[in-house]
Amino acid sequence: MLQIYNTLTRQKEEFEPVTPGVVNMYVCGPTVYNYIHIGNARSAIAFDTIRRYLEYRGYKVNYVSNFTDVDDKMINAARENHTTVEAIAEKYIHAFMQDTAALNISKNVVHPRATENIPEIIDFVKNLEDQGYAYNVDGNVYYRARKFPSYGALPHIDVDQLEVGASQHVEKGEFAQKEDPIDFALWKKSKGDEISWDSPWGKGRPGWHIECSVMSMKYLGNTLDIHGGGEDLIFPHHENERAQSEARTHQTFVKYWMHNGFVTIGEDNEKMSKSLGNFVTVHDLLKRVDGQVIRLLMSTTHYRRPIQYSQASVQEASSNLKKLQTGFNNLTYRLHNAEAGSDPKVEQEVRQIIADFTDAMDDDFNVQNGIAAVYELVKFANMYSERDIVFQNSLQFIINTLTELSSIFGIKLEQSELKDEEIWDLIHERERARANKDFIRSDEIRESLKARGVILEDTPQGTRFRKE
Structure with a gap:
């Protein structure tokens, strides 16, 4: 039984989608005024891992994530770069x-x-205005937050407490226009030559929160199964989405609210932020760290926990990735001299590991226990690969299982791309040279292959190779 922790109720709940077998899932995407940072990547990876597990469990997942391609940050970036908002958006979406x-x-x-x-x-916005949930002040349209009875329920904050901190989330000009400090903008009047659209309230552009309500409901319906994003979006963004959406439809907007934790930087677990100068973009990170290493690091920490990004955590992820690939290589190598048939005891042990994996992931996507089961499978695979006699069907069953479970974490385990007959001929020639005690030729072949990125490993079951 799959259970999900719901931010709204602050407890785990049995997962029952609106439509049996189908999951409508919306995750807030980035504002495309710069390269995404590792905090954005953490959210994208966490919810992609969740999506992959839901698909593994047999659900059809309709996954939607937006681009915010117009707001103050976009306008400022366009001005600073002497270009247009559209050009900035195209660059960073690409x-x-x-x-x-x-x-x-x-x-x-x-x-x-x-x-x-x-x-x-x-x-x-017009619908909300017609219902009395929104009001126009000189071309700016605001939402009457206090009119929504449960406003503040998602962040678990009393409305009066929200009023105290409201000034942190709005411009001073907005604050003076509002009927109530906690009201928020649905439509913003354009200033000067800013990008704008005609509307019943004059030229302007959308507020930040309204776009996600519109796009999620347009593509997924009035009630979403899952709405995800970083925990920094709980308030005001997601609470404002909830308020305006349920005011529009008078239906539950989201069944399960899910939020991922922050990324911390360095050994001291300092929260990543631009102001502290520890801001890391994925664009720069990928120049020095393999994407699969980043993926494994971020997909194997529980989504609600913070992730520590440090040199040590990257090295650990790199080591774990090699562990998975080595286990896969050991299995595929033994296929060439395996016996026909199966070993029921072996397959029974693998099925137990699969059951352990599923139990872990069904508990609010507990990826840390889930990946522990995968590492247990690798350990078992390595031991089985070393047996004198192995069976083709059992090997293939372990290979398929390891590949499938690893893919839920976004890890691609693949056989070497080496198909050149010359390389295989050299490997066989080296084996003959060793049998004839021609160690000079044997070493020459090893070095030649190493120069081509082929590393030889001599094992009791014969020589195998891996590609660096």
Whole structure:
């Protein structure tokens, strides 16, 4: 039985999607004014891992994540670079797609942009205004937060407490216009030559929160099964989404709210932030760290816990990735001299490991216990590979299981791309040279292959190779 921790109720709940067998899942994407940082990557990886496990469990997952391609940061970036908001968006959306591909993040069912949904956003705001949930002040439209009875429930904060901190989330000009300090912007009046669209309230652009309500409901329906994002989005972004969406439809907006923890930097677990100068973009990180290492590091920490990014954690992830690949290589190597048939006891042990993995992941996606089961499978695979007699069907069953479970964490285990007959001929020639005690030729062949990225390993079962 799959259970998910719901931020709204602060407890684990049995997962029951609105439509049996189908999961409608929305995850807040980045504002595309710069390269994504590892905090953005952490969220994308965490929810991609969750998506992959849901698919493993047999669900059809409709996964939507947006691009915020118009807001103050976008406008400021365009001014600083003497270009347009559209050009800034195109540049960093392209970079996002490249970076997430390197992290093996699955493609979305749809990847909508705010600017592609302006008519729907205007219609949404107009509906709220007609219902009395929104009001216009000189071209700026605000949401009456206090009119929504449960406002503050998602962050578990009393409305009066929200009023005290409201000034931290709005501009001074907005604060003076509002009926209530906790009200938030749905539509913003354009200033000067800012990017804008015609609306019933004059030229302007969407507020930040409204776009996610519009795009998620447009593609996934009025009630989402899962809405995810970083824990910094709980308030105000997600609470404002909830308030405006349920005011519009009078239905539950989200069944399960899920939020991932922060990324900390260095051995002292310092929170990553631009102001502290410890801001790390994925674009720069990928120049020195393999994408699969980053993926394994971030996909094997429970999504609600913070992740420590440090040299030590990267090295540990790199070592664990090699452990997975080595186990896979050991299995595939033995296929060439395996006996026909199966070993029922072996397959029974593998099925128990699969059951342990599923039990762990069904408990709010406990990836740390889940990957522990995978490492146990690798340990068993290595021991089985060293037996004098192994069976083809059992080997293939372990290979398939290891490949499938690793893929849930976004890890691709693949056989060497070496297909050149010359390389195999050299390996066989070296074996003959060793049998004839021609160690000079044997060493020459080893060095020749090493220069081509082929590392030989002499084992009791024969010589095997791996590619660096």
